[in-house]
Amino acid sequence: MYFFEDFAPGDVFELGTVSVTMDQIIEFSETYDPQPFHVDPELALASPFEGLIASGWQTASLFMRRYVDGLLADSACVGSPGVDEIRYHRPVRPGDVLHARVRVLGSSPSFGRSDTGIVKPMCELVDEEGRLVFSMILHSIFERRLTREPVMPMSIDPVHPARSA
Amino acid sequence: MYFFEDFAPGDVFELGTVSVTMDQIIEFSETYDPQPFHVDPELALASPFEGLIASGWQTASLFMRRYVDGLLADSACVGSPGVDEIRYHRPVRPGDVLHARVRVLGSSPSFGRSDTGIVKPMCELVDEEGRLVFSMILHSIFERRLTREPVMPMSIDPVHPARSA
Numbered sequence A, B: 001m002y003f004f005e006d007f008a009p010g011d012v013f014e015l016g017t018v019s020v021t022m023d024q025i026i027e028f029s030e031t032y033d034p035q036p037f038h039v040d041p042e043l044a045l046a047s048p049f050e051g052l053i054a055s056g057w058q059t060a061s062l063f064m065r066r067y068v069d070g071l072l073a074d075s076a077c078v079g080s081p082g083v084d085e086i087r088y089h090r091p092v093r094p095g096d097v098l099h100a101r102v103r104v105l106g107s108s109p110s111f112g113r114s115d116t117g118i119v120k121p122m123c124e125l126v127d128e129e130g131r132l133v134f135s136m137i138l139h140s141i142f143e144r145r146l147t148r149e150p151v152m153p154m155s156i157d158p159v160h161p162a163r164s165a
Helices: A022-032 A041-046 A056-070 B022-032 B041-046 B056-070
Strands: A012-019 A082-088 A097-109 A116-126 A132-143 B012-019 B082-088 B097-109 B116-126 B132-143
Touching: A012 A056, A022 A056, A022 B056, A056 A082, A056 A097, A056 A116, A056 A132, A056 B022, A056 B056, A097 A132, B012 B056, B022 B056, B056 B082, B056 B097, B056 B116, B056 B132, B097 B132
Parallel strands: none
Antiparallel strands: A012 A097, A082 A132, A082 B082, A097 A116, A116 A132, B012 B097, B082 B132, B097 B116, B116 B132
């Protein structure tokens, strides 16, 4: 089971592949993001995307499911304070097969409490040609093992300042 | 209809209210974010959140629906390159009534093309007591009117550098 202390800068976790159908794209977008290029295949053809594409929020959510199944489900994760630098590098189309991966950028103890810490992984979806499709930096809170092992230094700016830097 | 030139720093758009039921939280989370505190009311009670809360991705998506209905549907928006600084200030619980609002931070012409520009609104969900629940900075691409009016200066760092700064 993964605790805060189990993540070091540079650690990589391969999280398997994910895909999405046209029906799933339309169903999600009709509820949450009904822009023409997400819900109407005809109008999407005439859009700059030249075809139906997934909502960016569905793309992030598809990644999240891989992150939960491939890592968080076997961890002491207790939520998240936020996300930075979501980037949509390429559109996601029906049937695209995307590989999910995270690489730990850094971590720091939580500010003002001793039992948790924040880990920041760079999260990516890559297509079958190896092209980057989606990326973001998650902030995930994990419980600590509460040993007295030294914590790892932050390699990127923390949301909450580390108590000792 | 809103084009790139129709957004100025400081402009505020009130986008109405949104709410989410327990069933909607569980349905979304079973598909995209099956952490215990999003899918299981019993386990959620024992979690640090002391009850079921919405996935942050559903919270962002609920905001997005208000943004589409209240602004993008009547605009020349042609997508987004990304999102910055998503922050979950307070948990979203079943039945919470959240008010959606955007405030334009800045805008800049697209890099390398004359027919579009990027607008960056600070997006917020606020609860009935006026407390900030959720915030993020969207990057939205809008078509330009293609007049020769001067464009507005960026007030925040652009994703793509402006052609003239």
